Amino acid sequence: MTVVEIPGSKSVTARALFLAAAADGSTRLRRPLHSDDTEGFAAGLAALGYAVTEDGQDWIVEGRPQGPANDADVYCRDGATTARFLPALAAAGHGEFRFDASAQMRRRPVGPLTEALRELGVVLVHEENEGHHPLRISARGVKGGELTLDAGLSSQYLTALLLLGPLTEQGLRITVTDLVSVPYVEITLAMMRSFGVEVGREGDGKVFVVPPGGYTAVDYPVEPDASTASYVFAAAALTGREVTVPGLGQGALQGDLKFVEVLERMGAEVRIGEDEVTVAGAPGGRLSGITVNMRDISDTMPTLAAFAPFADGPVRIEDVYNTRVKECDRLEACAQNLRAQGIEVETGRDWIEIKPGAPKPVEIATFGDHRIVMSFAVAGLRTPGVTFDDPGCVRKTFPAFHEEFAKLRASWGI
Structure with a gap:
């Protein structure tokens, strides 16, 4: 029998970086994935003013529940999680933020997410092609409320909004009309629970009720990918x-x-x-x-x-x-x-x-x-x-x- 050690999960690492940045306190991420995508995510957080440091294989993230520390121009590289999650994080803060990505990522859609953010009152402009990077956000915080989302192309649209929910003033109530890659949403919900937030489910599981109140920092192990x-x-x-x-x-x-x-x-x-x-x-x-x-x-x-x-x-x-x-x-x-x-x-x-x-x-x-x-x-x-x-x-x-x-x-x- 051969035993093979697999690097940390990309999906879990990206979510953990968002949650750690948004949490109140200092979070240690144990054995996260170190790759171009996750390092791009960490670099994006750094551009937004979050402190991310390495300690051996671990990352330590100093949370800022109030949102990004400064205006920023963020390059998302090829990372879909970076390109979809970080604009949601920035929207919860206050400032002017620009996001761009590689040619490959520019071709991938973000429209369902950005339309949902607009529905929540976020001032957001796509600079070139509607529904694609690059984009600009003039953030003044997010009040919250109800919205309807089609996540039939990517579950990451729903995950970005779920992660955003506790950072809003009133929380979110999201009705999903279509959803692909359901297990990835279950990852998100489980990880939010680890950081102190319990998301409710209604309407045969198609309605997600996210309370306000923010996240709590933890010591978080990242499982293999x-x-x-x-x-x-x-x-x-x-x-x-x-x-x-x-x-x-x-x-x-x-x-x-x-x-x-x-x-x-x-x-x-x-x-x-x-x-x-x-x-x-x-x-x-x-x-x-x-x-x-x-x-x-x-x-x-x-x-x-x-x-x-x-x-x-x-x-x-x-x-x-x-x-x-x-x-x-x-x-x-x-x-x-x-x-x-x-x-x-x-x-x-x-x-x-x-x-x-x-x-x-x-x-x-x-x-x-x-x-x-x-x-x-x-x-x-x-x-x-x-x-x-x-x-x-x-x-x-x-x-x-x-x-x-x-x-x-x-x-x-x-």
Whole structure:
């Protein structure tokens, strides 16, 4: 059995940074993810006047419940959480704030969130394309109240507003008409609870009632990233090996851990303990075809798509339209690369179906997307010679991915 340590969760780290900044007191974040996205988030907080310092692997954040300390121009890099959460944090303060992002992030929508902020009285202007970065906010605090939100493209719109709620004068009552990636919202609610805020649910769970009153600083451990762990689990299933990831288990916050249930349906053995998860591939890496809805775990869609040709029947992944508005159009990126490898693929608006085959070694077009690289690196375990046009884009979430994956391959003699 091979034991692999996975870096901290990107999703949890981003939320923890927001909560720590908004809390009353000093918060220690233990073993957060250190990557381009999370370091960009921390740099954004620093630009807003929050004190973020490193202590070994930990981050210490001095909270400012009253909001940012100064006017600021914040560059969000490629980070969607940075680009969506920090404008909400700034809106709760007082001052003039400008937010911009990379060309990749500028293409990704923020309109549902910024329209909701406007509905709450926030003075906000998109400088170029409506619903996209760059944008300016003239903040005078947020009174709060009721609003309706469509979070069908990204659950991050809802998370940003939930995080904002306790910083408003009256709290928020948010009615959600559509919602994707529900487990990520559950992460948000659980973490808000850890920082002292309990969000109510009404109307069959579609109405979120967020009280005012602010957050309390805590000592917060960041669990390993379940999305990143999906590559290790998939590698074991694909090669017939066994791997254990500590730090994730029955009490894990992250919904992407449900990816192991997909692997189990395909023939792998899965054991989930209190504080570790083990996946053992079937002999020879035998995999069954599958039809699966991945709406709630869509970040792991490329992981499955990349190694799907090795299954003994078609693999059909459904209800993943939101993957078209990620760092790239992930659904189309997977289809394009699989076809380049000689695999028969069909796609629709929100689905992809991949037929069994023997992928050829080609240079994978990454589209600057870290998940495309890591997913096809896993598939490359059975297709020697696969290369990437931009292998370095993994720095977004896992800068040491290639080195750590090489160690895993060496331990398995692949």
